[in-house]
Amino acid sequence: MTAIHWFRRDLRLGDNPALHAAAAQGDVLALYVLDPRLWVSSGAPRRAYLTRSLAALDEQTGGRLLVRRGDPRAVVPAVAREVGAAAVHVAASTEPFGRRRDDQVEWALEEDGRALVRTGSPYAVTPGRVRNRSGSPYQVFTPFRRAWTEHGWHSPAPDAAETARAVTFLDVGRSDAVPETPVPDGLALPEAGEAAALARWAEMLDGPLSHYRTERDRPDLDSTSRLSVPLKWGEIHPRTILADLSRRRGEGADTFRGQIAWRDFHADVLFHHPRAAHESLTPVVPESAWVDGPAEATALAAWTEGRTGYPLVDAGMRQLRGEGWMHNRVRMAVASFLVKDLHVRWQRGADHFMAWLVDGDIPQNQMNWQWVAGTGRDAAPYFRVFNPVTQGVTFDPHGHYVRRWVPELRDIPGKAVHEPWKLPRSAAPDYPERIVDHAHERAVSLGAYQSLR
């Protein structure tokens, strides 16, 4: 008997229960479907990364990954007919687009007498499972985390080597050509694939994890896991991470576990509120507070190109275009700046992030933007406005991060780099003037909030 494992956001062999569910039925056809709708909306950095991750997965399957281009609602049932598979196995999608698509694929398969079998999801606890005593989802992170911890999670499934031995992958011939995916000029992509993800995690466990609680906010240090990318693509599963963490003591492990909990929480909130992918869950300022038209375009251009005149903001925006990634602390600072200093709707910023982030993921990206904007379920209080100078001095105390990404400021030593306007113009003649005054715009934002209360 033949079964299909349809890979999506689980581009790995290890700790992949859905793949084992397929293998339990016989030989496995490893399938990936390049959906033009997703391909186009992914942005060049993610397309380039995906291509490389698929190449790594193909190698892991002995060159037997079948890649087909087209609408999964047509492609998946067609491939199932071709190979005579009774079932197509997947890890469940939980975000709005994927749920709808999977339901439609399931109906198409059922018309043909075949089944779509969902086993597991990209989360430690499948969204929708954590409930309070009255059966409702949690609105607030801390109680969610408590219940999530009590809920627990499965032990990891077999690792990649064992899986490769246990599963027989079918060779059904030629894949469709994957389109050319040039890497945008100057963009340094991280290495893709399961092996690279596990190597990065092993490095983290033996190094930065012990100082994670105190140093994770420092963009000038390599103190974070950078696992957002492999987690987005499922090159590693959070369950693998939690199992390793359970064997570690210390506040670093506990803080990192909290980040995994946040990831599950965001997926859970979006599961219960699909509209949160594009609408504010709780509008906190009147529509009139946002800029529109040419004013919005001008503000967005300065922000996306990293020429706002605020060094930390500009460094972050340039890191995004340079690496397809940005340090989390800086993501918050630039997001706060766009929403509360430039008065641009959070959705515009979220769209730009999705266009450039290699880890760009709807639940994490949109929910974090809503957190900063104060519109989320468990959002930042309205008065929490990040001061780009204070954030810079506090978290990039020597200015290393800013100088790395903003070469016009390279000659300003130490933390003075966060306030170049206090120096003679000759210290950084090519660096832009501030496009707004933070203190003033902060007051405007607080006023807008008051007006809706």
Next chain:
DNA sequence: TTTTGAGTTGTTCGA
């Protein structure tokens, strides 16, 4: 049943 206290990520102001 009602009350109470705590809650990812900040900043400013006045004592």
Next chain:
DNA sequence: GTCGAACAACTCAAA
């Protein structure tokens, strides 16, 4: 220079 309070409103769980 340091430090605590204030800046809302609401959810949730423990008392």
